[in-house]
Amino acid sequence: MKRKILLMAAIAAFAAAASADCDLKTKVEFTEPRIFAPLKGSNATGGFAKIKNNCAEELEFVFKSADGFKAVESHATVEENGRMAMKKTDSFKIKSGETLELVPGGKHLMFFDPQTEIKEGSEVKLKFTFNKKELTVPFKVIPRVKK
């Protein structure tokens, strides 16, 4: 029993050390991080990216805030009873070596009530925590409608 507890403690210590070692800036890869420019007549918009976890351990990320927006959330669009529904989620998990795709019609980031003009072509800084460690990532503002 004592040996088992020691083994578990060693595993926990190793996991904690691995987590501490993981440099989020180099080990978490964001591909095409983008936000659709807010539209006239709506106070909400969406953000998307591919996020690859190159850390040795699973990462749980929480979307905390975005410059220029009053509130942010993480959501997933799901089909239920023939209707499309949005489900708020507190966090997303990404296993080591895997990529989470935030895409229209699937898991995505949401932004509410812009406090300033969010211009196409500009960048918005988004704050996340990955396993409770903070990471700030710039997202490019792109047009929703291709003209």
Place this chain on the structure above:
Amino acid sequence: MNFRRVALLASRLLTIVAVAGAIFFGFTIWRTMKGPISGGDFTLTYRGQHWTFSSETKKLNLLYFGYTKCPDVCPTSLSYAGGAFRMLKNEELKDIRFIFLSVDQAHDKPNEVADYATNFFPTFIGLTGGKEQIDKAIGLFPASYMLEENPKSYLGYSISHTDRIFFLDSDGIVIDSISGSKEGSESIYKKIKEHL
């Protein structure tokens, strides 16, 4: 009138009845295979004014149900529809219109919905109305919506809704439909061309 003439007349009459019966039978089978008829005329609000489908109907009318605070499925569908409209020629655009009907009666104001729809194409029409009007309109179509309260979210609610673009003839009858957010502009354009 001799017997031969009567027989000939009866034979012709019988042929006409048989052909008419066959046409009616064929039509009934075709209608059954097509499924029940849905759609019709409806009245809502456009920028604070009464708006009736039949008043300025077009040869082809596309209809989508959603709400302006929907940040994912609705703008994706409307973007695809806008892309399809941009592929049409000017003379084709005269025969078609796109109607976005907001089911968020409690939060979407008529001017907001109208503005929102024009983000995607200048002629898109954004409508809303009282709950009774909205429910009556959506009840004509194979579509539905459900308000789901969520006190933990910033908006405090979300609305699940059918994600289909309905193709209506000039009487508002559904002649076709396509997924709004999954198919893309090219597929919507092809369907428009089939029906224009």
